[in-house]
Every structure is written in structure tokens, then in C-alpha cells.
Amino acid sequence: MKVKNTLGVVIGSIVAATSFGALAQGQGAVEVEGFVNRYFADSQRDFAHDEGNLFGGSIGYYLTDDVELALSYGEYHDLRGEGSAGSKNIKGNLTDLKAIYHFGQPTAGLRPYVSAGFGHQSIGDANGSGRNHSTLAIAGAGAKYYFTEMFYARAGVDALYNIDQGDTEWQAGVGVGLNFGGGSKPAPAPVVAAVEPTPEPAPEPAMETVRVELDVKFDFDKDRVKEESYGDIKNLADFMNQYPQTTTTVEGHTDSVGSDAYNQGLSERRANAVRNVLVNQYGVDGERVNAVGYGETRPVADNASDSGRAINRRVEAEVEAQIKQ
Numbered sequence: 001m002k003v004k005n006t007l008g009v010v011i012g013s014i015v016a017a018t019s020f021g022a023l024a025q026g027q028g029a030v031e032v033e034g035f036v037n038r039y040f041a042d043s044q045r046d047f048a049h050d051e052g053n054l055f056g057g058s059i060g061y062y063l064t065d066d067v068e069l070a071l072s073y074g075e076y077h078d079l080r081g082e083g084s085a086g087s088k089n090i091k092g093n094l095t096d097l098k099a100i101y102h103f104g105q106p107t108a109g110l111r112p113y114v115s116a117g118f119g120h121q122s123i124g125d126a127n128g129s130g131r132n133h134s135t136l137a138i139a140g141a142g143a144k145y146y147f148t149e150m151f152y153a154r155a156g157v158d159a160l161y162n163i164d165q166g167d168t169e170w171q172a173g174v175g176v177g178l179n180f181g182g183g184s185k186p187a188p189a190p191v192v193a194a195v196e197p198t199p200e201p202a203p204e205p206a207m208e209t210v211r212v213e214l215d216v217k218f219d220f221d222k223d224r225v226k227e228e229s230y231g232d233i234k235n236l237a238d239f240m241n242q243y244p245q246t247t248t249t250v251e252g253h254t255d256s257v258g259s260d261a262y263n264q265g266l267s268e269r270r271a272n273a274v275r276n277v278l279v280n281q282y283g284v285d286g287e288r289v290n291a292v293g294y295g296e297t298r299p300v301a302d303n304a305s306d307s308g309r310a311i312n313r314r315v316e317a318e319v320e321a322q323i324k325q
């Protein structure tokens with residue numbers, strides 16, 4: 001294939017690409033490129049000059065916004081044989097398939113890249129009529145500059161490791177290309193028909209927490225509710241009857257005089273005594289009132305003094321309700 005034909009195919013692909021309506025980078029995009037590389041051959045090839053040019057083109061497909069799979073073909077020119085073959089024009093070509101990872105965002109601007117893949121090189125023998133066929137492992141790096149999301153220029157360098165011969169050659173080059181058909185650009189925002197505003201609902205009334213607490217004191221070693229405490233118990237009962245969704249737990253306590261087991265039983269009897277007043281005398285539903293004893297385990301004052309012990313001989317209860325302000 002002549003270099004003019006190769007470039008003609010690439011240019012034709014670029015022209016055809018401009019007829020597509022969706023022009024964008026990103027997943028699903030296709031890139032076509034024409035390039036020229038400076039080829040630096042290994043000295044064992046016996047070329048008069050260990051340099052030449054590779055003209056060609058490539059086509060790539062973006063598997064994701066960043067990863068492209070690219071197939072390229074190029075033909076070697078300006079390679080000459082050494083010695084008596086110095087006037088011989090060495091022909092050859094290179095076909096490769098590379099995966100290219102791009103950095104940055106799929107939009108206009110600079111996108112550096114790294115690449116890796118494999119290629120097949122067919123190149124004439126400098127001192128004979130045969131051709132050398134080699135499998136190459138290729139690794140490279142470079143950058144693309146997108147003047148728009150569609151049109152870009154590229155510069156890069158590749159290392160070509162000849163798997164068959166065990167030597168390494170190089171190529172550096174530039175290219176220009178088009179990117180089209182990608183799916184990463186956001187779809188246009190849908191046109192929303194105007195709608196009449198709906199009135200906002202009236203704000204919910206604020207809720208307030210109200211609480212009633214009960215603290216009933218007992219004489220030493222007694223579980224009888226004293227007459228002076230009935231008024232406080234009635235206040236709690238009235239509150240619970242006003243808010244029938246409420247429940248409570250009546251908690252009994254003792255001072256530290258006596259054994260743990262005795263005080264535990266005494267605290268339970270005190271709690272049940274207050275519960276009985278709530279339920280039997282003031283009409284609170286028994287299912288809404290629990291009773292529990294904690295013995296001497298939860299003092300609120302110092303048991304070392306008479307006044308402290310008197311404070312600890314108690315039954316406590318608390319009821320909360322949510323009401324509208």
C-alpha cells in the first residue's frame with residue numbers, strides 16, 4: 001500500500017466523521033487519526049542510517065470515558081541499506097493494537113495518556129531480498145490536546161520490544177485526528193411545561209412536651225403511703241387520665257440500712273403501694289402503670305446521715321405527653 005493511499009483512507013475517514021450529528025468524547029466515541037513517526041531502528045539491522053519515517057493512520061474505540069482500544073497501520077519510508085546496498089530503499093510496515101488510558105476529563109483541553117499493546121512488523125532485509133517478520137510488545141506515553149471536543153493533535157513516544165530478536169527500538173511522532181460519537185455528554189434538559197403553583201399546606205402546629213414528676217417519701221422500714229403524699233399522687237393520676245395514651249413506671253427505693261435482699265423486697269412493696277393508690281383510688285388503668293423496685297442501689301443522697309437516708313426512702317414516677325402549642 002502506498003503512503004498516499006494510507007493517508008487517503010485516514011483523511012477520508014476524518015471527512016466522513018464530520019457528517020455525524022453527535023460529536024463528543026467519552027464512552028462509545030470513535031477516534032480516527034493520521035500520524036507520522038520518526039523510527040529509530042536497532043543497529044543490528046545494518047541500515048545505512050538507523051532512522052526512518054513511519055506514515056500511517058489509526059482508528060480507536062472508547063470502551064469507557066478513559067480507556068480506548070486503537071488499531072493502527074503504518075508504512076516505513078526513508079530507510080536505506082548499508083555498504084553496497086546503501087542505495088536500496090527498504091520497505092516495510094507496522095500493524096499494532098494498543099489499549100490507551102487517558103488522564104483528565106473527556107472534554108476540550110490536555111489529556112495525557114499511557115499505552116500498551118502488541119504489533120506485527122514486516123520490514124525488508126537490508127542485505128537481501130527477504131523480509132523480517134517480528135512480533136513487538138509496545139509501551140508508550142504522550143499527550144493529546146483537544147482544541148475542541150472533536151478535533152485534537154497528539155505527540156508521543158513508543159518503545160518497541162522485538163520479542164523474536166530480543167532488541168528494543170523506538171519511535172516518536174505526532175498526529176492529528178477527530179473524535180466523534182461519544183455518549184458522555186449530558187442529554188439536553190427536557191422542556192418542562194409551566195404549571196400553576198399550588199398553595200403550600202398550612203404548617204403543622206408545634207408540639208410541646210409536658211411532664212409530671214412524683215416523689216413520695218416513706219418512714220423508716222415502712223411501705224405505707226403517708227396521707228400527705230396523696231395530693232401529689234392525685235396530680236399524677238389526673239394528668240394520666242387527661243392524656244390516656246401515657247404510661248408510667250413507679251420506681252421504689254430504700255436507704256442502706258438492712259440487707260440487700262430485705263431492701264429489694266421493701267422497695268418493691270413501696271412501689272406497689274403507690275401503684276395501688278393510682279389504680280384503685282384515682283382510677284388509672286392498671287395496664288398503664290408498672291411497678292419496679294431497686295432496693296438500695298440508686299441512692300440520691302448520702303446514706304451516712306439521717307437526713308440523707310430519709311431522702312433515699314422514696315418512690316419516684318414520671319409521665320410525659322406531647323401537646324399542641
